[in-house]
Amino acid sequence: MIAPAKPDLVTVNIDGKEIAVPKGTNVIEAARLVNVDVPHYCYHPKLSIVGNCRMCLIEMGMPAVDPSTKAAIMDPATGKQKINWIPRPQIGCGTNVSPGLHVKTLSPMVKDAREGVMEFLLINHPLDCPICDQAGECKLQEQATGYGRGYSRFIEQKNVKPKRTQLGPRVTLDDERCILCSRCIRFSKEIVKDDVLGFVDRGSYSTLTCYPGKKLENNYSLNTVDICPVGALTSSDFRFKMRVWFLKQTNAIDTESSVGANTVVWSREGVIYRITPRRNDDVNDTWLADSARVLFKAVKASDRLTAIKINGTDGALDVAVNAAAELFKSNSAPGAIAVVGSGRSSVEEQFLTRKLADALKASTQLVSRVGQGDQLLISADRNPNVRGALVTGLITALPFGELTGLGAQIDAGKVKVIVAINEDLAAAGLTSAQLTKVSVVYLGSHFNASSAAAKVVLPTLSPFEKSGTFVNQQFRIQKFFKAVPGPVGATDDLMVLAKLVTAAAGLTLPAEINALWKVIAAEVPALGTMAFANLPETGLLLDATPFAALPFAEGETLHYKPAQPAVAAATA
């Protein structure tokens, strides 16, 4: 018997298990909640429902009621309300729960329907798994094993379709593998509003193609590769590079902008092969910009800094730190040292940067990186973590424009030493003349004008080589993890910063992230109740109200509206 449900919940029975689910949930999602897998291809939680693959066919029924009296009709055999089973299988994706809905996913009717659909999907499929990139993450392969009959009755000629169409600069299409689920079409139309994909021809000859004269070249084109359930759409970059089952997956955050899209970094033996989106329904849904997926190429770039330099000669870390300490000591007048922190640094790094600046009585500034948002997953603020700098107290005002104020102070002879962390001062607006007037201590991962001009160069890690947190535009603190080891010669940013703090103030701070978080939690009220290890993978919203008056640069993006400041924190 179905228990009375709460008003916004609907109780359904799936394979004998009862569960209350929110109204509007479809049967696939409801089944997921009781760990029942309803195989599907065309259904995608973030796209419109078309019900075309027919893989999700299941048996459904409703409790029987007398049509005139509306009284329940009981089944004398079971003593329970009789269920009127619909004689034809129904699609789970297109059916929303209704009170008392009964579902069978394991009945002979369902098994037969699934076997039929699987057979149909395979008859014209090239069955070229051994040379297909999708192998290992192919729904067709998985569900053929799980729900297919395991033999073929098809002796006719298979359909022939284009095998290697370049749909755009980053996406390759094999039409013979396409199961015509239309996910890629719906994604382009509904999410990116770039309606360039469609089918031509009819029936089994239907062929996916690009609108004549157009290309699939928007900055989200690779999402079609992610959601293609088969190997029809592949990434032209990743194609034939590596079998996915050899790859290690590491959760990370896109550093392109303050959206903070959740990602997975796929690597093997210290080499990154690709970046894909990680679902976060409050941030990026299941999407990720193409531009976010090539960021890992910087890891192996030829301009990586791999040698610690002191006045142009190689040296050890402690020698370099001592050299920096000497610079700090000889410029102890208040305001003689400036710290240029970064909105690309992690919260932890920003915390240590603030500690360093405090110890040096240095002024602090951040480099502003404002561009145009794309209203989807790239916001106007191209720094991933300006809000981290606010939360940790590294800055109190938003960075704006170039570092002209700092330049003026250099010209006035006030600032003598600059500690630049992951920021190129030249790119941020200082002239080369100004750079020659100061001593630069540079921490960073890549070569630039500042590293070239620096007295002390401390090579550090790229975001793929370390762990930490960023606070995105919603004031959501999100974790990222080390996917690959850094190059020889580079040191973890936290280690370098901790050593500099010690050198400047005699204060010992932990460089290990969990230990450091104890200090952070004790000193930063907004993070007071948290620990790095306990932060959820999808992040935690911080209290944004202290910063509500700041003129943030971001316009509207997916799951972010600037007019409404982020909702008060669940910091408990």
Added chain:
Amino acid sequence: MPAPAQRRIIFQHIDEPGYTNDIGCYVRNGGYEVLKKAVGRKPEELIDEVKKSGLRGRGGAGFPCGVKWGLVDRKSGKPIYLIVNADESEPGTFKDRYIMHQDPHQLIEGTMISCFANNVKQAYIYIRGEMPHGARILEKAIAEARAANFVGPNILGTGYSCEIFVHRGAGAYICGEETGLIESLEGKRANPRIKPPYFPAVLGLYQCPTIVNNVETLCHVKYIAEHGGEAYSKIGTPGNTGTRIFCVSGHVQRPGYYEFPAGTITMGQLLNEVCGGPLPGRTFKAVIPGGSSAKILRFGERFKGKRKVGAEMLDYDWGVEDVPMDFDSLGMIGTMGGSGGVIVMDDTVNMVEALANINAFYSHESCGQCTPCREGSLWMKKISSRMVHGLARPEDAALLKSVADQIPGRTICAFGEACSWPTQSFIAKFGDEFKQYSETKKTAKPEGAHELV
């Protein structure tokens, strides 16, 4: 029993000498008088007349028209659209085309009455892409009716306005399926929609409530508005009211279109008396009673069971010739009245070859959205055409049936049934021909005949 006389209420003027398709001729014959009266009545009254009439849709499914109109969401505040389904493409069906070519104003009058009854301000006639001539005739007729104030703003001074637009179809059979039609009318591929949620009565054209009716159905509405639902319901038999138009094609002496009160004529009377029987020296072998997707009947098979006649349940024991040609009787014996396309095959027809032809049609016309229909229809076609091209295996009959069985009831639209019923029924009734086809001498092709697909 001799066949009853034809009763032409829809085809009254079809092929009438001197009858032309202009408004002058139509009005001389009493045209638009019904509309004039109808716009003076209450719309609900007209809907009631249609409900009382028992009129069932003539597009194929035989769905009661009054019930369909009753399902329309009238509370949404959105406009209600009416679409005339003039996509007539079911093989074996050729009735709507004659109405449009020879008596277009009958359709326009019926459409306007239906629009008025349902408070529709905009109607579309979606005409099959391959009928450009019909489209031009309709456009001219609408212009004439508009000039005479039967269509357009402030019709006959009543304050009621309604426009009719002709939309030329996209040239695919699936454009006739109502939700595919709606997609096509919206300018997209005619991919049928899932129901639920996209029932036209609620979420149809442009997501507004929409009525889709067949050409002939709307002509019946005109007759009902003229004579009343009560009077209409007395034509034909209970549950199968009004007249039915049969489009008889194939191996009879006099193929053509014939209109009879529904349920009053049997298959045997229709084929033997009305159509003159088989060609000289031949015998009837099989007949498809309601368009090519209807299940085939084999002459010689018998259908037994009980049926309701008045209040009583009576036994019936019918041969194909004895079956009354109405929705319910044909449904009872496992086929359907469908669109009224009666396709007759005599003893010269090889069933494997006939099925190969039908399968070629359906595999070509599947929209390709849903897996069972898309893949199943082409697979069946590949098997049957391999068979006729000489590589038949005895096990192909069972394979064909098994493939067909995996389609119906599992697809988005009724095309799944349409494409699998022929194979299912051909194998069920002529299974031996399929099993033995590998040994059968192939039918000699007449001089100049088209190659088999």
